[in-house]
Each structure stands twice: as structure tokens, then as C-alpha cells.
Amino acid sequence: MKRNFLAVLGLCSLVTAAPVFAAEITHEVGTTDVPDQVERIVVLEFSFIDALASVGVAPVGIADDNKRDRVIPAYTDVIGDEWVSVGTRKTPSLEVIASLAPDLIIADKKRHSAAYDTLSEIAPTIVLDSLGGDYHASVAQMAVIGEAIGKSDEMNARIAQHKATMADYVAQIKPKAEGISAQFGVTNAKGLWLHAPVSYNGSLLAMFGFDSTMKPAEGGVYEKVYVPTTLEQLSEVNPDILIFGEYADPSHVDSWQGDALYQDLNAVKSDKVYNVIAHNWSRLRGMVAAELTAADLLEIISK
Missing domain, CATH: 3.40.50.1980 (Nitrogenase molybdenum iron protein domain)
Known part of the structure; x- marks a missing residue:
């Protein structure tokens, strides 16, 4: 019989009343209902930090490879340095993630698809293709994250600014x-x-x-x-x-x-x-x- 991951860890007390779902997010391995107010986010790739920093949101947990200096100043200037390391991007600690009581997890397709069901027991999880995707997919993922955290307008503004910056570089290069x-x-x-x-x-x-x-x-x-x-x-x-x-x-x-x-x-x-x-x-x-x-x-x- 399959056992609930949180029950195995003895963390059932972290589960609160059922949240109000605001949107159904389509991602690489399915669809996920995300809460109306996402406040505690765990990210398992660096590009997902980029997305959160773009709209001024600080994650509570980061898979930083156990090396906090890998989160560059361009991000920490926005998100600060109060996050908890959840281990490496390749094999993040499910126990630490669960202990943070997240209301959203953002995971990578190549690295974390096999753990999707377990991650989803901890919190609503969306899976995006950071490691295997190209640049254009990366920008599209930013919009998905913006929708998932209820900040589509702010994210779209940052994406528009980014595209203008890149167009200027293209014109020069x-x-x-x-x-x-x-x-x-x-x-x-x-x-x-x-x-x-x-x-x-x-x-x-x-x-x-x-x-x-x-x-x-x-x-x-x-x-x-x-x-x-x-x-x-x-x-x-x-x-x-x-x-x-x-x-x-x-x-x-x-x-x-x-x-x-x-x-x-x-x-x-x-x-x-x-x-x-x-x-x-x-x-x-x-x-x-x-x-x-x-x-x-x-x-x-x-x-």
C-alpha cells in the first residue's frame, strides 16, 4: 500500500485547512491547482529564482547546491538571503522542503519529474523544463510562473522589458x-x-x-x-x-x-x-x- 509522504515523515501537523485555489496551471507533466495567495515558495532551479526576483518575490527555500553564493547578487539584492537551502538541484531534500510548509513548489522536468507525485503531496507543484529547454522556452516559463504566483501583470512587464533589452543587443551583435x-x-x-x-x-x-x-x-x-x-x-x-x-x-x-x-x-x-x-x-x-x-x-x- 502506498503511504503518504508527509505521514511517513510525521509532518501531517504542517497541513492546514484546504486552500482556496485561484488558477489551474498547465505545465510539463500535467495541470496543478495553485492557491489564491502563494506566499511560501520553494524553487529547485536557478532560473526559477530569476522569475521570482523579477517580480520582487522571495522564496522560502532554494535548491542552491548547498552553496549559497551560487545565488548571484542580481537575485539576492531583491530576494535577500533568508532562504533555507533544500540541498542540491539534482537531489533536493524532500524532508527539508516539507519542513518549510510551502504552498508552491517549482521543479525541473529533467531532474524532478520522477518525484512529482511525492512533491505534490507536500504542496502544489509545477514542473518546467529549465535544464533541457532553450532560451525561448525559458522566457515562456517566466510567464507561467507569473501566473502561478498571481503576478502576471508584473511578470509580463518584466518580460517586455527583457525582450526590448535583448532586441537592442541583437541589433548590435x-x-x-x-x-x-x-x-x-x-x-x-x-x-x-x-x-x-x-x-x-x-x-x-x-x-x-x-x-x-x-x-x-x-x-x-x-x-x-x-x-x-x-x-x-x-x-x-x-x-x-x-x-x-x-x-x-x-x-x-x-x-x-x-x-x-x-x-x-x-x-x-x-x-x-x-x-x-x-x-x-x-x-x-x-x-x-x-x-x-x-x-x-x-x-x-x-x-
Whole structure:
């Protein structure tokens, strides 16, 4: 017999009177009735912090990977620093989440779909595709979150402001990017992962007018959003511009510096290899992240 998660934890006392539901929110794995007044929100991805900060809402719990400094000042300047860490984004603590008595949980499709039923026992839960979605999906998710927390007007205003900012960057970058291929990847001490054209950063590069030299699998499908890549595979992609986000120093890519195959890459030969802040480019995936990425790209393409 299936046992109620809250009963197993002995947290049934946290459950109060049934809330008044204000809206039915459609999300990646179904529909969820959300309360009329959402006040205690737990977010399990950084892009969801972006959404809340955009409308001045502070979550009570964040999956911050047990590293509070990963929540950047652009967010903490708005939401403060009083949130409770609920653990890592990959495996957040259900016990800690339940102890916070949330009235809304915002979870990621790839990381948390398997736990959706359990999370829904704790609080109304919506699931959005942060990790696997592209930039355009990320912006659309902001509107869903705005509706879920009863702040659609404020969120739509922020989205409009963001789109105007990005349009200005596109006007500056796209003419300079014409006919140039660019590729972003993250590297740690053990490997390199290129972000495919269907990824958040891949779709941003395309929006700014850069070509992609990454090829899809047979049938025109990219098998992975984040592709583990050897030096030999990188030499086949061989873009005009390489942009790396390094999670380690020295990184795996640094070990290739003396290799002839690396030195023969177009970007290396033309001194078009750039390092950016991996956390901002790869983990955040919100509107602030897109604006930071755009500023970096404008600097890169202007050199």
C-alpha cells in the first residue's frame, strides 16, 4: 500500500485547512491547482529564482547546491538571503522542503519529474523544463510562473522589458556575427561538454546570428543537449569562435594546449578562444542570465 509522504515523515501537523485555489496551471507533466495567495515558495532551479526576483518575490527555500553564493547578487539584492537551502538541484531534500510548509513548489522536468507525485503531496507543484529547454522556452516559463504566483501583470512587464533589452543587443551583435560560427561549452577537470544548438546557450547564439557547426544525428535530431566532447570531436566541430566556461582551474581543455590538433583549431589559430563565467552562462538560464550572456557576446564580437 502506498503511504503518504508527509505521514511517513510525521509532518501531517504542517497541513492546514484546504486552500482556496485561484488558477489551474498547465505545465510539463500535467495541470496543478495553485492557491489564491502563494506566499511560501520553494524553487529547485536557478532560473526559477530569476522569475521570482523579477517580480520582487522571495522564496522560502532554494535548491542552491548547498552553496549559497551560487545565488548571484542580481537575485539576492531583491530576494535577500533568508532562504533555507533544500540541498542540491539534482537531489533536493524532500524532508527539508516539507519542513518549510510551502504552498508552491517549482521543479525541473529533467531532474524532478520522477518525484512529482511525492512533491505534490507536500504542496502544489509545477514542473518546467529549465535544464533541457532553450532560451525561448525559458522566457515562456517566466510567464507561467507569473501566473502561478498571481503576478502576471508584473511578470509580463518584466518580460517586455527583457525582450526590448535583448532586441537592442541583437541589433548590435547580429550584423557583426554574420557568417561566423560560434560554440559554447563547459569544462571541468575531467571533460568538456558542448552545448548543442537546441540548448539554452545554443539558441541564444543562433538568435544573435551566429552559425553552428554542430551537426545533429541522423534524422536531424540532437541526441543530447549537453554533449561530452573529445578533442577529436571538437576538431570536427571547429567553429570560428570558441567560448568556454571553466568549472576548474586548470580545466580539461587546458590540458590540450600543447596538442597539435588543438593548435590547429580555427578559433585557436585566430586567437578567438574566450573564457566566460560558467555559472552565469550554464546554470542560471533565466532572463538575467541571457542579458549577462548578451553583454559578454557583444564584448567578444567587438574585439
